[in-house]
Amino acid sequence: MSQIPVVERILGANEDLAAQNRRLLEAHGVHGINIMAAPGGGKTTLILRTIQALQGRRKIAVIEGDIASTIDADKVRAVGVPAVQINTGGNCHLDAVQVQKALAELPLEDVDLLFIENVGNLICPVAFDLGEHTRVALTSIPEGDDKPHKYPGIFAAVDALVVTKTDLLPWVPFNLAEFRRLVRGLNPDIRLFEVSCVSGAGLDEWVQWLMELTVRK
Amino acid sequence: MSQIPVVERILGANEDLAAQNRRLLEAHGVHGINIMAAPGGGKTTLILRTIQALQGRRKIAVIEGDIASTIDADKVRAVGVPAVQINTGGNCHLDAVQVQKALAELPLEDVDLLFIENVGNLICPVAFDLGEHTRVALTSIPEGDDKPHKYPGIFAAVDALVVTKTDLLPWVPFNLAEFRRLVRGLNPDIRLFEVSCVSGAGLDEWVQWLMELTVRK
Numbered sequence: 396m397s398q399i400p401v402v403e404r405i406l407g408a409n410e411d412l413a414a415q416n417r418r419l420l421e422a423h424g425v426h427g428i429n430i431m432a433a434p435g436g437g438k439t440t441l442i443l444r445t446i447q448a449l450q451g452r453r454k455i456a457v458i459e460g461d462i463a464s465t466i467d468a469d470k471v472r473a474v475g476v477p478a479v480q481i482n483t484g485g486n487c488h489l490d491a492v493q494v495q496k497a498l499a500e501l502p503l504e505d506v507d508l509l510f511i512e513n514v515g516n517l518i519c520p521v522a523f524d525l526g527e528h529t530r531v532a533l534t535s536i537p538e539g540d541d542k543p544h545k546y547p548g549i550f551a552a553v554d555a556l557v558v559t560k561t562d563l564l565p566w567v568p569f570n571l572a573e574f575r576r577l578v579r580g581l582n583p584d585i586r587l588f589e590v591s592c593v594s595g596a597g598l599d600e601w602v603q604w605l606m607e608l609t610v611r612k
Numbered sequence: 613m614s615q616i617p618v619v620e621r622i623l624g625a626n627e628d629l630a631a632q633n634r635r636l637l638e639a640h641g642v643h644g645i646n647i648m649a650a651p652g653g654g655k656t657t658l659i660l661r662t663i664q665a666l667q668g669r670r671k672i673a674v675i676e677g678d679i680a681s682t683i684d685a686d687k688v689r690a691v692g693v694p695a696v697q698i699n700t701g702g703n704c705h706l707d708a709v710q711v712q713k714a715l716a717e718l719p720l721e722d723v724d725l726l727f728i729e730n731v732g733n734l735i736c737p738v739a740f741d742l743g744e745h746t747r748v749a750l751t752s753i754p755e756g757d758d759k760p761h762k763y764p765g766i767f768a769a770v771d772a773l774v775v776t777k778t779d780l781l782p783w784v785p786f787n788l789a790e791f792r793r794l795v796r797g798l799n800p801d802i803r804l805f806e807v808s809c810v811s812g813a814g815l816d817e818w819v820q821w822l823m824e825l826t827v828r829k
Contacts, residue, residue: 401618433651434734434763435755462735464761485765487704487735515762516735517651518679518704537754537777538652544681545732546651548702560754566783 409523412491416498416526423503425456426609427511429525431549432533434515437559437592439467441533442510444592446476448602449508453609456506458497460489460514467512477501488520489513495526508609517546529608535560540569543577550578555586557601562591626740629708633715633743640720642673643826644728646742648766649750651732654776654809656684658750658818659727661809663693665819666725670826673723675714677706677731684729694718705737706730712743725826734763746825752777757786760794767795772803774818779808 420427432438439459446455457478459467468480479497481489494511501509511527513520532553534542537560543550550556556578564571571589578585586604590597637644649655656676663672674695676684685697696714698706711728718726728744730737747770751759754777760767767773773795781788788806795802803821807814 433732434759435650435752461762463764464758466758466761485735485739487733514735515650516704516733518702518731518733519736522702535652535754537752537780541681541683542651544683545678547680563754563780563783566780 406522409491412495413524413526416491416495417528419498420503420509420526420528423506424610424612425503425506425509426529427509427525427527428529428531428608429511429513429520429527430531430533431513431517431520431553432515432535433517433538436515436533436535436538438512438515438533439470440592441557441559441590442512443470443474444595444598445510445602445605446471446474448598449605452606453507453611454505455508455510456501456503458494458501458509458511460493460512462486462514477506483514487514487516488523489525490523491525507611508605517542517549521549521552529554531555531557533557533559536563536569537567539567540571540574540577543574543581547581550581550585553582553585555588555604558587558589560591560593561589561596562593623739626708629712630741630743633708633712634745636715637720637726637743637745640723641827641829642720642723642726643746644726644742644744645746645748646728646730646737646744647748647750648730648734648737648770649732649752650734650755653732653750653752653755655729655732655750656687657809658774658776658807659729660687660691661812661815662727662819662822663688663691665815666822669823670724670828671722672725672727673718673720675711675718675726675728677710677729679703679731694723700731704731704733704735705740706742707740708742724828725822734759734766738766738769746771748772748774750774750776753780753786754784756784757788757791757794760791760798764798767798767802770799770802772805772821775804775806777808777810778806778813779810
């Protein structure tokens with residue numbers, strides 16, 4: 396017996412549940428965004444800055460995925476936004492079952508935009524549809540400009556890429572022009588943003604894009 | 613049928629092969645080190661700096677694990693050290709089968725210290741013994757000081773932790789004292805190194821530790 400049929404069955408069941416999640420979000424007029432990045436890529440910080448920027452313009456909720464701890468959900472709740480923390484135990488990605496349970500705890504009728512922050516991992520989350528409408532990857536400047544060579548799957552699979560921590564560009568080697576070329580080679584239609592959550596550079600463009608994706612109820 | 617028996621069988625088979633790999637390394641007097649970190653944590657850069665520092669003192673070989681590309685093995689070969697690149701396809705970690713095949717391509721009779729650079733991932737590699745003698749994790753300053761909260765498994769599972777990119781400490785928030793306290797809470801016996809491959813700070817202590825672990829043939 397090979398492992399393949401089991402994996403296929405798991406992914407098939409996940410897709411069914413993801414479709415249910417998507418229908419539930421749509422029934423409430425919620426746009427779901429699955430945020431994926433390596434550990435320390437700046438997911439939570441970008442979400443917090445985005446909440447601040449969209450204050451009074453879009454109602455946001457957040458699902459936080461981590462192996463352990465509640466520190467990310469605590470940070471989001473501290474700025475007055477509903478957040479559910481999923482702890483995956485040892486699991487290296489979120490799945491649609493976990494998201495389905497988290498959705499039941501959120502006031503969806505009062506949400507326009509849902510961020511689902513995946514477990515920090517450039518590989519495993521890519522295979523699991525959670526029921527989102529838009530997939531966004533983050534890659535941070537100090538990770539280096541060779542990531543599209545090494546993790547091509549995630550760059551090919553997302554709608555947008557946010558390059559974070561651009562304030563560190565003076566201190567680390569990173570060829571932005573070559574990086575952009577590599578990313579567009581893997582995904583010609585990708586939306587590219589380059590931001591610093593420290594200086595605020597580039598955030599306006601990202602926030603404008605989110606405004607276009609979502610509708611205020 | 614649940615997934616558990618399949619997973620147990622895969623891990624059991626992996627352990628048998630890992631034990632074979634370890635015996636093969638020992639028969640040739642080679643000490644194997646499994647290097648694990650998040651994408652962009654600085655694994656290849658640390659290996660390259662260590663090769664330079666141990667020149668003439670220890671004979672090194674490297675197995676490079678990546679989903680795609682050969683750029684890391686190319687960098688190692690460029691400094692005159694034997695290297696084998698494993699491309700895992702989509703797989704998120706190395707396993708003992710892949711390492712067994714790579715070992716067959718290395719001149720083990722002429723190697724004292726083998727670095728096995730795992731796929732960039734803080735989660736999945738931890739479960740797979742490759743036949744190494746020592747497990748080392750890297751965590752880089754720009755990833756942030758909260759990683760032990762979120763990925764406790766890897767901090768508990770390794771013999772040593774190398775904090776990399778300490779030259780970036782002036783530019784990012786990172787509480788080193790609190791980070792050390794968290795890490796030692798998860799793993800009281802861990803060896804802790806703090807290095808910058810840019811300035812060279814802290815590398816002497818790391819290299820000295822490798823000298824003690826290994827023997828020149």
